[in-house]
Amino acid sequence: MDVLDHLIEEHRKVERLLAQIKESDPGSERDRLFGEIEASLSTHMAVEERFLYPLIAEHIGEDDAEDATDEHTLAREALASVKERLEEGAFEAAVDILEKGIAHHVEEEEDELFPELREKAAGQLAEMDPEDLESKxxxxxxxxxxxxxxxxxxxxxxxxxxxxxxxxxxxxxxxx
Ligand SMILES: [Fe+2]
Ligand SMILES: [Fe+2]
Structure with a gap:
């Protein structure tokens, strides 16, 4: 599995966790799910920003890399707003906003950016080991x-x- 397949698999994992947290009641299970979502997303976004988006800037365009980074900022803000509402009635609405933002971003990565990177940066991608990047x-x-x-x-x-x-x-x- 290459680094892009690994990132795509993480997208699916976060989508599953978001669906689960929406069904949860306030309390320890919801808090645990939130912790897992927060940890998964923060590592995922950091790996992309540090190792993948520079390739996007180099091979596709600096604007594309900047837009993708900006979308991560929106996701971090949405995540913080969910965190503030773990026990509030507006929790589900806050999760919806996070989910929509992520869906938009993930679609761009999977339908446009990643396929183009596979074509243009195959050699550099082949040298990346997902676990190694995460530990970094x-x-x-x-x-x-x-x-x-x-x-x-x-x-x-x-x-x-x-x-x-x-x-x-x-x-x-x-x-x-
Ligand atoms: Fe991603
Ligand atoms: Fe991303």
Missing amino acids: VETGPDGDLTKADLYEKAKEADVEGRSTMTKDELAEAVDD
Whole structure:
């Protein structure tokens, strides 16, 4: 399964979770479902923004990458509005808004952007391992940066000798 198939599978998973949370009553089950949706979406969007949308900007168009990122912003806002209403009567309406926004975005990714990327960036896509990308965007329990995050920062700052540094050394070098 390549990275795009993996992302498409995650779209289906989030759609299922949204359908489930709509049927839920306020309480622990709803809270658990919300936590799962929030975690799935935040990793999914971070992977796309960091690794996939740059390919879209390069091969399809910068505007397309910007629009897709903007739609993620809308999804994050809709998610926050659902979170505020977990126990309110307007919960279902808030989920509807989130669901519609995501459906629109997912349709564009699956019907337009991803197929075009498959044609134009097959080589770069083939080098991407979904699990590896996820570990790069996920942070530790205290919000710590991962070694991969620190390495990226070191690369941006052009730190010398970064490729042989330990995680602590990278953290220190980036901090300077
Ligand atoms: Fe997506
Ligand atoms: Fe997306």
